[in-house]
Amino acid sequence: MERKFKFKFKKAQPQKSEPKPKKPKNKVPEEQANNLLHGITLATILETLVERYGWEELGAIVNINCFISNPSIKSSLKFLRKTPWAREKVERLYLKTL
16 A cells, blocks of 8 residues: 655745845945046036137147147047047146136
8 A cells, every 4th residue: 555645845945135235326436536527528628628728729738639730629529538648638737727
């Protein structure tokens, strides 16, 4: 005579892990907390400098060809985004003018 068990073994359920803590919104990272340029676009920086100095004087202060030869906001932004040393010069000038 065969015995049949009435009990069924349950599969082990994976334990629920604790929910991940949510990151606070709109918090500035620590490395950006002291950065005066945080949140200011390169276009805003360039427009401010052109408004204050004009293309000729800007080309004389920061000797970059995109400010001297046929200058425009669009071509200057394209050059500054690709050239870190030039962008650094423009950002330093902007910080001095604040």
